Amino acid sequence: MLLKKIPCMAFAIIFFVFSYAFAAERGWQGVVDEIEVLLNKGADVYADGKTEAAKAKVSDAYFAAFEEKGMETAVRLHISSKRAYELESMFGGIRKAINTNASASDVKERIDLLVKALREDIKKLSEKDGNKKGKKESPYAIFFNSFIIILREGFEAILVISALTAYLAKTHHKDKIKTVYKGAGIAIIVSILTAIIFNTAVKISGAGREAMEGITMLFAAVVLFYVSYWLITKIEVARWQHFIKSKVKTSLSRGNIFTLGFASFLAVYREGAETILFYQALYSSSDGNSGTIIIGFAAGSLLLVGLFILIKYGSVKIPVGQFFAVTSTLLYYLAFTFAGKGILELQEALWISSTSIEWLPTISFLGIYPTWEGIMLQAILVLALLIAIVYSFILRPFREKAMAAKDISYIESDIKILHDILDDVSQHAMICHGLASGIAGQETDEIRKHLVDIDSKVYEVMGHLTKLEKGLEDVFSEIEKEIIKQN
Structure with missing residues (x-):
């Protein structure tokens, strides 16, 4: 029971431990201004041919400002996860443009679109945070x-x-x-x-x-x-x-x-x-x-x-x-x-x-x-699932059916051999009984009695085998029906 209560107790307490670390009001205008400055510096150094420096500035804008200052979390929390992903994709688009040696004007255009989108979100976040006109969240x-x-x-x-x-x-x-x-x-x-x-x-x-x-x-x-x-x-x-x-x-x-x-x-x-x-x-x-x-x-x-x-x-x-x-x-x-x-x-x-x-x-x-990277990994998972389904529901039942048929064949063969052996023993007993009947004497009479008992037991065993054979046929028939039903 204690383990079941841990989630409720832990998360109810933990955010108080760090509450004062985040107690300062967020000035989203200042965060966006910082992002804009960093991105524009990146655009300037990119125009001068300094690709690595440009990528570093874009990374600083995303990690040190957008994410570290809490704007990414705020957008995800107060607007939507979809909106947060859209903004992250715009940052990624700028990095991709730099990596693919796009024109400086293309990079600057992407930066302007991102900054515009961020400023559109400032009003929503300010209202949520109570940073604008003293408003507080209800x-x-x-x-x-x-x-x-x-x-x-x-x-x-x-x-x-x-x-x-x-x-x-x-x-x-x-x-x-x-x-x-x-x-x-x-x-x-x-x-x-x-x-x-x-x-x-x-x-x-x-x-x-x-x-x-x-x-x-x-x-x-x-x-x-x-x-x-x-x-x-x-x-x-x-x-x-x-x-x-x-x-x-x-x-x-x-x-x-x-x-x-x-x-x-x-x-x-x-x-x-x-x-x-x-x-x-x-x-x-x-x-x-x-x-x-x-x-x-x-x-x-x-x-x-x-x-x-x-x-x-x-x-x-x-x-x-x-x-x-x-x-x-x-x-x-x-x-x-x-x-x-x-x-x-x-x-x-x-x-x-x-x-x-x-x-x-x-x-x-x-x-x-x-993105192709994510879709390719998920496509591999889909393929792996299809392979698992085909193996579990088609290949394995087919193999089990073949193995069952092989086992049935072996059992039928063993029963037939046993029938033949018993028939042979019975015939030998009958021959011995016929030969002994023409000879007088007490010992011969004893032999004839034993031969009659052997013949009787042979027929008794054959009767049990016949019942066993019939029972196995019924079981195998049910198994075959179930395999057919699964396939």
Whole structure:
């Protein structure tokens, strides 16, 4: 129970630890002015042929001003994630223009468009922050923002944890569930430590932070895809369970248990530190209205707990095969979105290139962003899923059908051989009985009696074999029908 309470207690307390670090009012006008100055300096040095210096100025404008001064977080929090991505893409477009040796006028035009977009957002942010004309954000808006932050950031983590715990409960491994909770609990502690490091211990660059988030997301995508594939392979096993009257109990290996715990850790950690930073930003813009923030946080947490209970305990009534199918689909969806978001983070950190796809829209809830790098990785995941489905539902059943037919053939052959042997023994017994009947004597009479007993037992065994053969035919017929049904 303590592990289940850790998320609510930790996040409710942690943003107070850092509240004063973000308590100063944001002057978004000053932030945009700083961004404009840095970008224009970049344009000037680019016009002089100093490409590397120009890229450095653009990076400073993004990381040291737009992100480090909190404007990126504020846009994402108070306007929309889509708008934040649009602005990030505009920064990326400037970097790409410089990398591809575009004309100085093209670079300057892109800078002007970005600055114009940033100034359009100043009014919205100023109203939200209460920086304009002394206006303050209403308690209802603060509550809603606090509610949405924990709900949005915790939703995917709750899906992963509830799906994994439901799987362990469904497969009679309730004693292993604590491993998943431990993974989540450790992730919360590490997230808090990470947030402390971000704010106090060392000054990690914006690029370093983006890179760490991207790597964490990609790790999570790999682990979740593995678990998803693992569950897909269990669907076939589930379909055969009602044919097996004496089911052999199996236990999860130590390696698989570690994988489930690690998946839980990554699902929580990938958003943990960022969630704390969002609450810091919200506190600084709420004029110290911490009570409303806590109420919103608690309401969102209660909704997440309700979702957890619904998935974990509601799945008990779902047939095993359907449960595995739904759970594997859910985890694959999360792996797919994490892959796209992970690539986006690495692109923002300038670790990998960003090649735009003009015709592709942004679909945030699927983690689809219009760059070839992200789409290619997600295409690989789709291909891997198709291979897993083809193997699990087509190739493996076909192979099992062939192996079953081969086994049936061997059994039929063995039964036929046994029939022939018994027939041969019976014939020899009859011959011996005929020969002995023409010879008088007490010993001969004993031999005849034994031969009669042998013949009787042979026919008795043949009767049992006939029944066994009929029973096997019925079983094989049912198995064949089930294989045909699966195919």
